[in-house]
Amino acid sequence: MIDPVDLEQVLDRELKQLPRPQAPRTLLPRVMAAAGRAPAPWYRRPWIAWPAVWQVASVILIAGFAGGLAFVPVPSRLVDIGRTLSGAAALIRVVSQVFLQPIAMYVLVLAISLSVACAALWSALNRFAFGEASHQ
Amino acid sequence: MTDTDRFEAFVREFQDMVFATAVRLLGGAAEAEDVAQTVFLRAFERFDAVGTSPQAAGWLKTVATNLCLNYLSRYRARWQFFSELDPPAAGSRAGVSDSSGSFAASLASPVTAIDLDEADRHARLERALRGLPDHQRVPLVLFHFEAMSYDQIAAALGVSLGKVKTDIHRGREALKKELSILDRSR
Numbered sequence: 001m002i003d004p005v006d007l008e009q010v011l012d013r014e015l016k017q018l019p020r021p022q023a024p025r026t027l028l029p030r031v032m033a034a035a036g037r038a039p040a041p042w043y044r045r046p047w048i049a050w051p052a053v054w055q056v057a058s059v060i061l062i063a064g065f066a067g068g069l070a071f072v073p074v075p076s077r078l079v080d081i082g083r084t085l086s087g088a089a090a091l092i093r094v095v096s097q098v099f100l101q102p103i104a105m106y107v108l109v110l111a112i113s114l115s116v117a118c119a120a121l122w123s124a125l126n127r128f129a130f131g132e133a134s135h136q
Numbered sequence: 137m138t139d140t141d142r143f144e145a146f147v148r149e150f151q152d153m154v155f156a157t158a159v160r161l162l163g164g165a166a167e168a169e170d171v172a173q174t175v176f177l178r179a180f181e182r183f184d185a186v187g188t189s190p191q192a193a194g195w196l197k198t199v200a201t202n203l204c205l206n207y208l209s210r211y212r213a214r215w216q217f218f219s220e221l222d223p224p225a226a227g228s229r230a231g232v233s234d235s236s237g238s239f240a241a242s243l244a245s246p247v248t249a250i251d252l253d254e255a256d257r258h259a260r261l262e263r264a265l266r267g268l269p270d271h272q273r274v275p276l277v278l279f280h281f282e283a284m285s286y287d288q289i290a291a292a293l294g295v296s297l298g299k300v301k302t303d304i305h306r307g308r309e310a311l312k313k314e315l316s317i318l319d320r321s322r
Contacts, residue, residue, distance in 0.1 A: 007308050014315060015265070015280045018258050023155035027169055031147050031176040032140075 048122050139183070146187055147176050153193060154200050160277045161204035163266045171207060175200045201282060205292060208270055264314040272307030275300050 042050050047058070154175050158168035178199055179186045186192050265273060275293065278284040286304075290297045 007312055010315075011308050011311055012280050014261060014311075018262050018265075020152055020156045021159050021262070023151040023172065024165065024169055027151050027155060027172055028144070028147055030169070031151075031173050031180075032144060034173060034177055035143060035180045036140075 046122070048119060049126060142187060143180060143183055146179070146183070146192075150193060150196050151176075154196050157197055157200040157281070158204055160265065160281060161201065161274055162207065163268070163270065163273055167207065171200065171203050174203055197282070201278070201292075205274075208274060261311070261314060264311055268307050268310060272303045272310065275304050276307040276311075279304055 042054060047055065050058070151172065154172045155168055158171040158175075159165055162168050162171065175196060179192075179196060186195055189195065265276070268276065275289045278289045278292065279286070284292070286297055286300050290300045293300065
C-alpha cells in the first residue's frame with residue numbers, strides 16, 4: 001500500500017518524465033491556411049477599408065491637428081528666418097503668379113478627380129474582387 | 137522576414153507545447169488539434185503583442201487550458217453526473233477504469249511477457265493517462281503538468297475542493313495500477 005503522498009510524488013516524477021506529445025504535421029498547414037483567411041486587423045488595412053467610426057475619427061483628428069497648428073504661436077527665431085527668406089519668397093511669388101496660378105485650378109481639379117477615381121476603383125476592387133476571394 | 141514567416145516560425149516553436157497541453161486535457165488528438173488551431177488563431181489576432189512577448193509561452197498555455205476547459209464544459213453536466221456515481225460507473229471512457237481493474241486485467245497477461253523498454257513504458261503511461269475519464273484526467277493534468285493547486289483547480293472547474301481531491305486520488309490509483317503492471321513486466 002503506497003502512502004498517498006508517496007504516490008503523488010512517484011506519479012509526479014513519472015508523468016513529468018513523459019516525452020511531450022508531438023503536434024501532428026497537419027497542424028501547421030491548418031493554422032497557416034486559417035490565418036491566411038483571417039482578416040487583418042483594421043489598422044493594417046488601407047484607410048478606405050477602415051471601420052466608418054475610425055475613418056470619421058481620423059478625419060476629425062487630422063482636421064483638429066491642422067486647425068490647432070494655426071493657433072500655435074510662431075517662435076521669434078522662425079520669424080527671423082522667415083524675413084531672411086522673404087526675398088526668395090518674393091521671387092517665387094512672381095514665378096508663381098506668372099506660370100503657376102493660371103493652371104493651378106486645373107491641377108487642383110485634376111488631382112481631386114484622380115483621387116476620387118482611385119478611391120472608387122479601390123472600393124470596387126475591394127467589394128467585387130478581393131472581397132469575393134476572401135469569402136471562398 | 138515577413139509577418140507570415142514570423143508567425144509560421146512562432147507556430148513551429150510552440151505547436152508541440154500547445155498540442156501537448158490540449159491533448160492531455162482533452163484526451164483525444166483530433167479535438168486537441170482543433171483547440172490548438174484556435175489557440176494560434178487567437179495569437180495571430182494579436183500577434184504584434186504576443187509574437188515578441190517573453191510571456192508568449194505562458195499566454196499560449198493559459199489560452200489552451202481555458203479553451204480546453206470551455207470545450208469540456210459543454211459536457212460538464214454529464215461529467216459531474218458520472219463523477220458523483222460509484223467508481224465502477226465512473227470509467228466512462230474505454231480503457232482505464234478507476235477501481236474495477238478491468239483495463240489493468242486486460243493488460244496484465246500480455247504485458248508481463250514482454251520486456252518493455254522505456255519508450256513503451258512512456259507510451260503506455262501516456263495512453264493510460266489519456267484513457268482516464270475526463271473528471272479524473274483533467275484535474276490530474278492541471279495538477280501535475282500545469283502546476284495548479286487543488287484550490288485553483290476547484291475554482292477553474294467550478295467544483296468543490298473535496299471533489300477535486302477525490303477525483304485526483306482516483307486517477308492516481310488508476311495510474312498506479314498501470315505503473316505496477318509496467319514495473320512487474322520489467
